[in-house]
Amino acid sequence: MEKVLITGASRGLGYELLKVYAARNNMTFPLVRSEQSAQTLSAEFTNCFPIVADLTDDDAINQITSVLNSYAGNIDILINNAGISGNEHLIENVRTEEVNHLFNIHCLGPIRTVKACLPFMRSSENPRIINVSSRLGSLQKMSSGEFLNRNFSYSYRMAKAAQNMFTICLSQEMQETGISVCAIHPGQLLTRGRSTDANTDPETAALNIYEWSKEINITSTGQYVQPFVGELPW
Numbered sequence: 001m002e003k004v005l006i007t008g009a010s011r012g013l014g015y016e017l018l019k020v021y022a023a024r025n026n027m028t029f030p031l032v033r034s035e036q037s038a039q040t041l042s043a044e045f046t047n048c049f050p051i052v053a054d055l056t057d058d059d060a061i062n063q064i065t066s067v068l069n070s071y072a073g074n075i076d077i078l079i080n081n082a083g084i085s086g087n088e089h090l091i092e093n094v095r096t097e098e099v100n101h102l103f104n105i106h107c108l109g110p111i112r113t114v115k116a117c118l119p120f121m122r123s124s125e126n127p128r129i130i131n132v133s134s135r136l137g138s139l140q141k142m143s144s145g146e147f148l149n150r151n152f153s154y155s156y157r158m159a160k161a162a163q164n165m166f167t168i169c170l171s172q173e174m175q176e177t178g179i180s181v182c183a184i185h186p187g188q189l190l191t192r193g194r195s196t197d198a199n200t201d202p203e204t205a206a207l208n209i210y211e212w213s214k215e216i217n218i219t220s221t222g223q224y225v226q227p228f229v230g231e232l233p234w
């Protein structure tokens with residue numbers, strides 16, 4: 001049994017991840033934004049301890065710590081999945097509030113969860129941090145013109161690129177501690193935040209991430225991958 005904290009577990013990929021880990025007898029800590037979601041998940045899953053927090057707020061750190069202190073002891077896997085898509089793809093329409101908000105969720109959110117979880121990960125036998133990024137965070141893919149004229153938002157692409165830099169910085173800092181840190185592209189998912197070329201149901205993506213998470217350890221730290229598909233260029 002492993003202890004797994006999954007953010008954004010109320011729906012989409014996060015909920016499917018929760019289902020996969022819970023069904024395989026792991027202890028789960030789904031992070032959701034509302035008490036109602038927390039109650040629903042508590043009733044649906046056994047050995048499940050929801051955390052109610054908004055990841056755009058520093059209070060999330062204490063809210064996570066409080067639940068982990070009460071129930072966890074240690075955390076083996078932290079999956080930073082929570083995130084939203086942006087809107088504006090033309091610079092004339094870009095609002096700094098939107099960019100700020102997406103940076104807060106995709107980049108500062110994982111900083112908050114990592115700060116809260118690190119003390120609980122040091123005693124794990126195979127601690128892993130998985131940041132759910134996107135192919136759209138790849139500077140190399142973007143600069144090659146791969147997504148030209150696709151109208152993806154400034155805010156999302158910039159926030160995921162910043163999150164990727166966080167993954168690189170953290171993986172290098174954590175190297176000596178044995179905590180593995182990776183970024184993943186989960187595929188183009190048929191969820192609320194879907195792209196126009198969405199083709200993967202979130203159940204399949206969650207199962208792939210689960211199977212892949214069993215295989216990784218400190219030797220795989222610093223990767224940017226689509227599980228069972230291949231590595232992405234940073």
Ligand SMILES: NC(=O)c1ccc[n+]([C@@H]2O[C@H](COP(=O)([O-])OP(=O)(O)OC[C@H]3O[C@@H](n4cnc5c(N)ncnc54)[C@H](OP(=O)(O)O)[C@@H]3O)[C@@H](O)[C@H]2O)c1
Nearest residue numbers: 008010011012013033054055081082083134188189191193
């Ligand atoms: N969809 C795709 O094709 C795709 C492709 C590549 C990468 N991704 C990434 O995969 C992850 C999951 O995507 P998805 O499509 O499953 O998204 P989704 O269905 O829109 O779900 C997003 C989740 O994030 C939570 N969330 C949003 N803002 C939050 C905040 N401030 N604090 C805490 N939780 C918050 C939502 O909670 P509420 O229910 O409370 O709103 C929800 O549980 C995201 O990081 C996304 O960028 C998605």
